[in-house]
Amino acid sequence: MTLLTAIMVGVIFASSVYLMLGRELKGVCMGVFLLGHGANLAIIATSRSPIGLQPPVLGGHSWQGLVDPLPQALILTAIVIGFAVQAFLLTLLVVSWRRAKTLELNELAVEPAH
Amino acid sequence: MSQHLIVLFVVLPMLAGILSLFAHGRRTLQAFIGLVFLLANCGVAIWALITVCQGHGADAGILVSQMGNWPAPFGITIVVDPLSALMLGVESVVCLAVFIYCISQLSDRFGGGFFQPLYHLLMMGVQWSFITGDLFNLFVAFEIMLMASYAMFVVGTTPQQIRQAYKYVILNLIGSTLFVTCAGLIYGQLGTLNMADITRIAVSGQLPVSSIPVIAMLLLVFGGKTAIFPLWYWLPDTYHTMPAAVGGLFAGLLTKVGAYVMIRVFVMMFGSSQEVSSIVAPLIIVSAIVTMFLGVLGAVSMHSVRRILSIHIISQVGYMLMGIGLGIAAVSGLTPTQTLISREMAVAGAIFFILHNMVVKCCLFLCGGLMIDHAGSDDLEKIGGLLKRAPWLAALFMIAALSLAGLPPLSGFFGKWVLVKESFNQQQYSLTGFAVATSLLTLLSMLKIWSYGFWSPPQGKHVEHPEVRPATAGGLFSVALLVVFALSMGFGAQAYMNVSRYAAQRVLDPRPYIAAVLGEQHSPPHLPAENTVVAAAKLNPLASNGEVRR
Numbered sequence A: 001m002t003l004l005t006a007i008m009v010g011v012i013f014a015s016s017v018y019l020m021l022g023r024e025l026k027g028v029c030m031g032v033f034l035l036g037h038g039a040n041l042a043i044i045a046t047s048r049s050p051i052g053l054q055p056p057v058l059g060g061h062s063w064q065g066l067v068d069p070l071p072q073a074l075i076l077t078a079i080v081i082g083f084a085v086q087a088f089l090l091t092l093l094v095v096s097w098r099r100a101k102t103l104e105l106n107e108l109a110v111e112p113a114h
Numbered sequence B: 001m002s003q004h005l006i007v008l009f010v011v012l013p014m015l016a017g018i019l020s021l022f023a024h025g026r027r028t029l030q031a032f033i034g035l036v037f038l039l040a041n042c043g044v045a046i047w048a049l050i051t052v053c054q055g056h057g058a059d060a061g062i063l064v065s066q067m068g069n070w071p072a073p074f075g076i077t078i079v080v081d082p083l084s085a086l087m088l089g090v091e092s093v094v095c096l097a098v099f100i101y102c103i104s105q106l107s108d109r110f111g112g113g114f115f116q117p118l119y120h121l122l123m124m125g126v127q128w129s130f131i132t133g134d135l136f137n138l139f140v141a142f143e144i145m146l147m148a149s150y151a152m153f154v155v156g157t158t159p160q161q162i163r164q165a166y167k168y169v170i171l172n173l174i175g176s177t178l179f180v181t182c183a184g185l186i187y188g189q190l191g192t193l194n195m196a197d198i199t200r201i202a203v204s205g206q207l208p209v210s211s212i213p214v215i216a217m218l219l220l221v222f223g224g225k226t227a228i229f230p231l232w233y234w235l236p237d238t239y240h241t242m243p244a245a246v247g248g249l250f251a252g253l254l255t256k257v258g259a260y261v262m263i264r265v266f267v268m269m270f271g272s273s274q275e276v277s278s279i280v281a282p283l284i285i286v287s288a289i290v291t292m293f294l295g296v297l298g299a300v301s302m303h304s305v306r307r308i309l310s311i312h313i314i315s316q317v318g319y320m321l322m323g324i325g326l327g328i329a330a331v332s333g334l335t336p337t338q339t340l341i342s343r344e345m346a347v348a349g350a351i352f353f354i355l356h357n358m359v360v361k362c363c364l365f366l367c368g369g370l371m372i373d374h375a376g377s378d379d380l381e382k383i384g385g386l387l388k389r390a391p392w393l394a395a396l397f398m399i400a401a402l403s404l405a406g407l408p409p410l411s412g413f414f415g416k417w418v419l420v421k422e423s424f425n426q427q428q429y430s431l432t433g434f435a436v437a438t439s440l441l442t443l444l445s446m447l448k449i450w451s452y453g454f455w456s457p458p459q460g461k462h463v464e465h466p467e468v469r470p471a472t473a474g475g476l477f478s479v480a481l482l483v484v485f486a487l488s489m490g491f492g493a494q495a496y497m498n499v500s501r502y503a504a505q506r507v508l509d510p511r512p513y514i515a516a517v518l519g520e521q522h523s524p525p526h527l528p529a530e531n532t533v534v535a536a537a538k539l540n541p542l543a544s545n546g547e548v549r550r
Helices: A001-019 A024-045 A070-100 B002-022 B027-054 B082-105 B116-129 B135-154 B161-191 B195-203 B209-226 B234-241 B244-269 B274-301 B303-330 B336-375 B391-405 B413-427 B429-455 B473-491 B493-508 B511-518 B529-537
Strands: B065-066 B078-079
Touching: A001 A024, A024 A070, A024 B078, A070 B135, A070 B161, B002 B027, B002 B065, B002 B116, B002 B429, B002 B473, B027 B065, B027 B082, B027 B493, B078 B082, B078 B116, B078 B511, B082 B116, B082 B244, B082 B336, B082 B473, B082 B493, B116 B135, B116 B244, B135 B161, B135 B209, B135 B244, B135 B336, B161 B195, B161 B209, B161 B234, B195 B244, B195 B511, B209 B244, B209 B274, B234 B303, B244 B274, B244 B303, B244 B336, B244 B493, B274 B303, B274 B429, B303 B336, B303 B413, B303 B429, B303 B493, B336 B391, B336 B413, B336 B429, B336 B473, B336 B493, B391 B413, B391 B429, B391 B473, B413 B429, B413 B473, B413 B493, B473 B493
Parallel strands: none
Antiparallel strands: B065 B078
């Protein structure tokens, strides 16, 4: 289970790096979003293999057979923050499209060098 | 009981942000709300600094508040120790000064609308990262700070500058993602994210070997935020596109937060772990040399006020790294007691330098802003003759610039003096040489702004630029406030250095911190032999502390 998650994290990180190396802003932003998901998956993997354990909800059973709830709390926070960042980046994309009519990094006007 | 007041460092800016959001569109009302809350914030910061410095007994001057009264490693802890208190004290004054500048000097294009709510939220993030006692909360605080900074970055930008915004936003996002991954992995390795608890594990030598690569990876995260070599490339390209006031705020606060966190993590949390220090310290020292020297060479080659000042941030960060590196590096040729004192002085020097830099760097950016407003351009080829047209500005700029270059008796001198002396004591001669050379080149680049901008006759025919706005009283007042603060750090250097040294002691010997956060029973009975001499070198921080900040 942990091995599978680790491979998935690796694949997600690799694809997001590939996306971010492009020159097209939409792709770059998608790469950043994907990187966040990879990080979340890596964190959830630190709560060890959940096989044979109960969900971390008290009621009925003792706390001993529960999955470690803290990584889940961590990624909940990280997901919320990720949402905000994604919204901001998407807004930025729309604004720069309206202003420059292009999302290619090479075509976005470069400031004259001093 | 009163120690729970430290939560105000987060609550006050948050309230100010929300209230001024509701006052959207009414700039005067927003400014009034902002001033009231910022003054209150300064008051709380001074109270915290005095309380922390007076604490000598069991609490040892560390204010702790457990959110929701959950006991320490399980809940969220906020802590103000001498290091945080010093940072908060100076930061709150700098924020007040920049705010006065912004409300009186910025045009509506930049300063109107949602600028002020963002300003308070940025401050909330900065102060939260100073007081948090938990690695994951540090991530959240960073995100709040960065989110506000992204938005402030794009306010009023031209299409060209949007391109730079992507660079800033995306590089910071990658850094944050790396940080949250590291935090998760550290939790997986150590089973805790509480800083005091992690410190306890490191001090008692129980750090699992597999956690060391993750900890070293944190250097990459904080190095990116602090703009150290080789992670500084985003900074010179982005800071100069902002209005000078925003640039000053970012220059004064954001990279310094990174430096503060590096002290907290690599000196306090993992400084006692040989395994971590032996990896991190050489990296930090090499990076310090390259950072300070390349940064200043860049500044000498630039020809625009804002560009010179922004690339200077990098070179100054090199000095902070130098102190951090000397605080944890392996030392040869000194007795254990000498080593401890030398480390303590190096960290104290780094802390003093961060405080000095917050004030002076910010002040120079504000001066640069006033110069640009006077001349309508920030290209040194086009402006000139400001000495006659704005003599007060010239005087203020000169004091700030000489402080940055480090001429005695101004504040930059004392920070550099301590750092250079300790690098010499620890036989890191290349560090000594580069630090002194960088200092000379700093003076050169500052004189360049001085002679082109102020002293030379106006070049060519002076074109009245449409965006020329003469300096307002508020703008000059805020610069003068920062200059007076910088002067007090120069002439009262002994007092500031004593408090910095007290903070450095608390950072290098984290037992009181652990005891204050986790409770006495968790305090490790003894430190590795070389750390126990700290007690011998105790000095009384109150000796001259009463007058530190009036």
